[in-house]
Amino acid sequence: MRMQVSRLLTVFVFVVSVLPTLLFAQEATGPVPPSANDLHEFTRLLSDERIQNWIVEQAAVAELDNEDFEVTARQELVGALSKIRTGVTNLGLAWQAAPTAMDLFRQRWAEQIQPNAQVVGLTFIMIFLFLGAGLEWLFRQYTNPIKLRIEMQTIDGLAQRAYAAGLRTLITVAGLVIFAVGSIGAYASFSWPPLAAVIVLNQLVVIFAVRAIWTIVVLFFAPRVPELRLLPVGNATAKYLSRVLLFLSAFIILAVSLVDMYGRVVTIPGSDSPVPQTLAVVAVGASLGAVATLLCVFLSFSKMVRIQGMPMSKSQRMWRLYLLVLILLVFIALLLNVTQVMWSIALIGLLVPALTLIRAWVGTSFDDANEDHKARALKAAAAVAAEAPEVPDEGDAEEEELVEEEVEHLSPYETYRPIALRLARFLAVIAVGIAIALIWNLGIFEPSESPTIAGRIISVLIDSAVALLIADLVWVWAKTAIDRRLDAYVPPQDGQAPGPEARMATLLPLLRIVLMVTLLVMVSLSILTSLGVNIAPILAGAGVLGIAIGFGAQSLVKDVVSGVFFLVDDAFRVGEYVEIDQLRGTVEKISIRSLQIRHHRGAVHTLPFGELKSLTNYSRDWVIMKLEFRVPFETDMKLVKKIVKQIGAKLKANEEYGDAILETLKSQGVRRMEEFNMVIGVKFMTRPGEQWLVRRDAYQMVRDAFDEHGIRMAERNVKVEVAGAENMTEEEKRAIGAAAQDAIQKPLVPGPIPDEP
Amino acid sequence: MTYLSKINTPATAMRTVRIVTGLYLLAFVTSHLLNLSLGLISIKAMDAARPFLSGFWTGGVGGLVLGLMLVVHYLIGLWTIFRKPVLNGTTQDMVQVLTGVFVIPIMATHVIGVSMLGNVGVHLDYQSINQLFWLSNPEIGLLQVILVSVVWVHGSAGLFTWLRSKSNAVAVLPWLYPLAVAVPVLALLGYVQAGRAVLIEAKAAQIAEETGAHSGDEGGAERFTTDAYDPPIESTQNNVPAPDIPYALINSVTSQTIWWSLGLAGFVFLARGMRLWFTSASRVRITRGDARPIEASSGLSLLDAFRGGDQPHANLCSGRGRCGTCAVRVVSSDIALPEPSPLERATLDRIGHGPDTRLACQLRLLGGGAIEVAAIYPADYSFSDSKPGRDEAGGVVEAIQ
Numbered sequence A: 001m002r003m004q005v006s007r008l009l010t011v012f013v014f015v016v017s018v019l020p021t022l023l024f025a026q027e028a029t030g031p032v033p034p035s036a037n038d039l040h041e042f043t044r045l046l047s048d049e050r051i052q053n054w055i056v057e058q059a060a061v062a063e064l065d066n067e068d069f070e071v072t073a074r075q076e077l078v079g080a081l082s083k084i085r086t087g088v089t090n091l092g093l094a095w096q097a098a099p100t101a102m103d104l105f106r107q108r109w110a111e112q113i114q115p116n117a118q119v120v121g122l123t124f125i126m127i128f129l130f131l132g133a134g135l136e137w138l139f140r141q142y143t144n145p146i147k148l149r150i151e152m153q154t155i156d157g158l159a160q161r162a163y164a165a166g167l168r169t170l171i172t173v174a175g176l177v178i179f180a181v182g183s184i185g186a187y188a189s190f191s192w193p194p195l196a197a198v199i200v201l202n203q204l205v206v207i208f209a210v211r212a213i214w215t216i217v218v219l220f221f222a223p224r225v226p227e228l229r230l231l232p233v234g235n236a237t238a239k240y241l242s243r244v245l246l247f248l249s250a251f252i253i254l255a256v257s258l259v260d261m262y263g264r265v266v267t268i269p270g271s272d273s274p275v276p277q278t279l280a281v282v283a284v285g286a287s288l289g290a291v292a293t294l295l296c297v298f299l300s301f302s303k304m305v306r307i308q309g310m311p312m313s314k315s316q317r318m319w320r321l322y323l324l325v326l327i328l329l330v331f332i333a334l335l336l337n338v339t340q341v342m343w344s345i346a347l348i349g350l351l352v353p354a355l356t357l358i359r360a361w362v363g364t365s366f367d368d369a370n371e372d373h374k375a376r377a378l379k380a381a382a383a384v385a386a387e388a389p390e391v392p393d394e395g396d397a398e399e400e401e402l403v404e405e406e407v408e409h410l411s412p413y414e415t416y417r418p419i420a421l422r423l424a425r426f427l428a429v430i431a432v433g434i435a436i437a438l439i440w441n442l443g444i445f446e447p448s449e450s451p452t453i454a455g456r457i458i459s460v461l462i463d464s465a466v467a468l469l470i471a472d473l474v475w476v477w478a479k480t481a482i483d484r485r486l487d488a489y490v491p492p493q494d495g496q497a498p499g500p501e502a503r504m505a506t507l508l509p510l511l512r513i514v515l516m517v518t519l520l521v522m523v524s525l526s527i528l529t530s531l532g533v534n535i536a537p538i539l540a541g542a543g544v545l546g547i548a549i550g551f552g553a554q555s556l557v558k559d560v561v562s563g564v565f566f567l568v569d570d571a572f573r574v575g576e577y578v579e580i581d582q583l584r585g586t587v588e589k590i591s592i593r594s595l596q597i598r599h600h601r602g603a604v605h606t607l608p609f610g611e612l613k614s615l616t617n618y619s620r621d622w623v624i625m626k627l628e629f630r631v632p633f634e635t636d637m638k639l640v641k642k643i644v645k646q647i648g649a650k651l652k653a654n655e656e657y658g659d660a661i662l663e664t665l666k667s668q669g670v671r672r673m674e675e676f677n678m679v680i681g682v683k684f685m686t687r688p689g690e691q692w693l694v695r696r697d698a699y700q701m702v703r704d705a706f707d708e709h710g711i712r713m714a715e716r717n718v719k720v721e722v723a724g725a726e727n728m729t730e731e732e733k734r735a736i737g738a739a740a741q742d743a744i745q746k747p748l749v750p751g752p753i754p755d756e757p
Numbered sequence B: 001m002t003y004l005s006k007i008n009t010p011a012t013a014m015r016t017v018r019i020v021t022g023l024y025l026l027a028f029v030t031s032h033l034l035n036l037s038l039g040l041i042s043i044k045a046m047d048a049a050r051p052f053l054s055g056f057w058t059g060g061v062g063g064l065v066l067g068l069m070l071v072v073h074y075l076i077g078l079w080t081i082f083r084k085p086v087l088n089g090t091t092q093d094m095v096q097v098l099t100g101v102f103v104i105p106i107m108a109t110h111v112i113g114v115s116m117l118g119n120v121g122v123h124l125d126y127q128s129i130n131q132l133f134w135l136s137n138p139e140i141g142l143l144q145v146i147l148v149s150v151v152w153v154h155g156s157a158g159l160f161t162w163l164r165s166k167s168n169a170v171a172v173l174p175w176l177y178p179l180a181v182a183v184p185v186l187a188l189l190g191y192v193q194a195g196r197a198v199l200i201e202a203k204a205a206q207i208a209e210e211t212g213a214h215s216g217d218e219g220g221a222e223r224f225t226t227d228a229y230d231p232p233i234e235s236t237q238n239n240v241p242a243p244d245i246p247y248a249l250i251n252s253v254t255s256q257t258i259w260w261s262l263g264l265a266g267f268v269f270l271a272r273g274m275r276l277w278f279t280s281a282s283r284v285r286i287t288r289g290d291a292r293p294i295e296a297s298s299g300l301s302l303l304d305a306f307r308g309g310d311q312p313h314a315n316l317c318s319g320r321g322r323c324g325t326c327a328v329r330v331v332s333s334d335i336a337l338p339e340p341s342p343l344e345r346a347t348l349d350r351i352g353h354g355p356d357t358r359l360a361c362q363l364r365l366l367g368g369g370a371i372e373v374a375a376i377y378p379a380d381y382s383f384s385d386s387k388p389g390r391d392e393a394g395g396v397v398e399a400i401q
Helices: A002-023 A025-029 A036-047 A049-069 A073-112 A115-152 A158-188 A194-221 A235-266 A276-308 A314-335 A339-387 A395-410 A414-439 A453-488 A501-531 A536-552 A554-569 A637-653 A691-708 A730-745 B002-006 B010-040 B043-058 B061-083 B091-119 B126-136 B138-164 B173-211 B217-224 B233-237 B247-278 B302-308 B342-351 B391-400
Strands: A577-580 A583-590 A594-598 A604-608 A623-631 A661-673 A678-686 B283-288 B294-297 B327-333 B357-359 B369-375
Touching (some): A073 A235, A073 A453, A115 A194, A115 B138, A115 B173, A158 A339, A194 A235, A235 A276, A276 A314, A314 A339, A414 A453, A453 A501, A501 A536, A501 A554, A536 A554, A554 A594, A583 A604, A623 A691, A637 A678, A661 A691, A678 A691, B010 B043, B010 B061, B010 B173, B010 B342, B043 B126, B061 B091, B061 B247, B091 B247, B126 B138, B126 B173, B138 B173, B283 B302, B294 B302
Parallel strands (some): B283 B369
Antiparallel strands (some): A594 A604, A623 A678, A661 A678, B283 B294, B327 B357, B327 B369
């Protein structure tokens, strides 16, 4: 017994001691507590003076680093200036080293590449090119007929032209890709010594790049096929400009490739020191490129002047000067080796004329599209006229003018012009912005803090510009769309029921204002964010304010929101006759919050939308009206039916309201029997608003017709039967008549006729 | 024999001769390139197939026939260059002229070297040839690659132009195109493969020499300084006393051939320039259908004028007067039109149209003035359009008759 207890106790103790270990196994396996030995060692190290000094030094350096990270504008300026100074110094060195550039190249070339290897490399390039070209030729044999058909077809309309030009370019691009895959792919399947690889690949890429640029130039200029030309230029201009562009791009690409090759050959692998001769070659290449570009600009301008046959205008001179200055600036920046600045200058500098050109391009494209549309509409009108040859001659000119005017007005493209303009401008600016951001390494696609002040300013500018441009684009799109709808809306003429567009006339201005406010708020918030302002408090404040105002203006909000839904439901329109609770009248005005109806006796009721529960609209589609006539029991019902039918036909033939009658007057026979007469029912159906006139005439005509055919309208009469009346005196008879008179006098309350306004 | 019966005028005869010689030469080149493509397997395979694929054409009488064909084809080509009013009408024409002119200088080194060495009894096998092309004289190797490209481009361009003008070749063409690319590409890849084998061998030998501490410098130097055309392999490999090889003679014959052919071509171009210079040009205004009128200088053919004015016009045979697809109906003309040549007459008779129909490629505008024509076939016409069931072209043809 005791044994067992002690054993149990042991087990218990064991479990208790193990359990925490098991439970906290995670922590236990983590940091193993240092042993006493370690701690001794650590204290010894800490007390060592060298270690202490080192730690102090590290701390100081770390502080310094932290300070350095926040670069001030002054430091940056100093850095930029020193960079430029270094650039100038390097240029001087390069100038001195320039005469030896070729010798150095020859020497390094001979060192690194055996003469036989050069020729073998060239052999390989030839074979690769042949392979690529052969495959492309094969592709072309099958696609040439398609291409020819595209070039041959008659184009009408801008869209078709763009489609055909795009398709043609697609075929060319496919051929180009096959060429690249054939040649560069064959190159890639061999293993090369590193230098030879660069050289061979450089040449292949040069050929590919020039061809790609030519494809793009052909897409826009189409020098051979004026039908497919996207840019609004003449044949001679297109030919000349495309050639100049091809030459210039080929020249620059070749120069860049050669300079790159020189640098790679001359630089000794593994050493980072720049070779001054490389800079000399860069300078030579840049100078040649600048001269070639200047030459091309000048020649193009003089050629353009010759083609247009007029002396050069002032703006053309200005643009020429502008391009000249731009090229020189880029050249200087390239020489000073400030690549980022160079690219920025080049891109922004080219963006300015590009925007002008884009505006002109979009403008002429739309003019063309309008012309096409007009021509097509005129043709259609002419076809219609030809089908109806009995049109009198004197009206022709006028009619044509009318058609022309109408076409002008109806051109469907005109409303898109501002949008297209903004979109094109937007895309151009965004492309340049992204390019500049990439060049300055701003990391626009991930949130990162740019270290330099210039970088920060540029990134803020780009952010704000993008926000503004997007907002502008959305705003212009929405505004033109809304304005187009509003322009198309024709307010109803007096007495006519308004169409379904009427509610749009109510809703759209509201939408426009809401959109404008939203966009303004969003743009300002986004600009504030990019400036670094923390907008969270503003948002929170706006939220609190919004809630407060929301509570205060609860019913107002309710009115507005339910108003929007009533309008969306199309429950009523301006000019319709409605009944709300006990109020009736014509809808006169619909505002954001309320509805005004005018009673037919002139009173105006104003009803907030929030108050509307249900609404009866009397002006929709059709109205049935029922009329009753009381006739004596002996009336010939067949005759009545015939008469009513005749009257119905007469009403339908009325030229004032005949068209508005949907179902004309017809007899419904006897509706009920009353004490002294029977009630004949007739009914008719008309468009809303027309029923009153019809009813008036119907009553009148029925009465006249009954009169004519001897049908008497039943009158209230009292027949008094007195037993032994024949013996009565006149006196007594009169007394009885007077007594019966009282019974007639007792008013017979007529029920309300429901369709009475 | 049917061919011979058709030859009844100098122009058609020359045309036929050009086609026959060209086809023969192309057949040889194809066979030779197929031989090269065996390099993808091994150099031995190249050598094994050589008697059947290359030797068959070049040995003995075959060699003479081949040479004769080449000379005749070349001379006819030069005559065409002299006669044609416009050389750069289409890219294809320009390519044909350029490749045709340069083919002889490029191939001279190869052809004369091999044949003259063969005459003195040195028979090169592919092993030695590849060593020559890839190791000792890589610039000659590069020249061979250029030669293959030039010859093949010239040959296949000619072949396809000829076939396109044959209405019954339409079905074959789509199958021939891949072959036309495959043959030279395979040949070049075979050449590359063989070259790689040779290069690797040489590298291995070099390493072996270096590790074996041989004083191989002299041999290597000798190997790499050899002049234009002396295969060093003969003496080392065949173990027979090298025959007396007249290198100087071979070199001089080669360079003379190159210079003479270039001179001849230059002379032809000069003569052509003189001819064009002396025939004074005036302006012609050409209207075709409802297209905008174009201005051209006289002396051109109508088709060349269309090309110069960027107006597409059907021409399946590239203006050689064979296919008849460029035919136009002359609506009005104040230029005296020359009578149809027998070549044009023959083609017109074959396609069968009215008396005022002419071939745009053969109708030369001699003198200034204005001419109005109507095209008979749409510009994107091809022979597959004339198959039954496609009546647009047929409709056009009927409308004109």
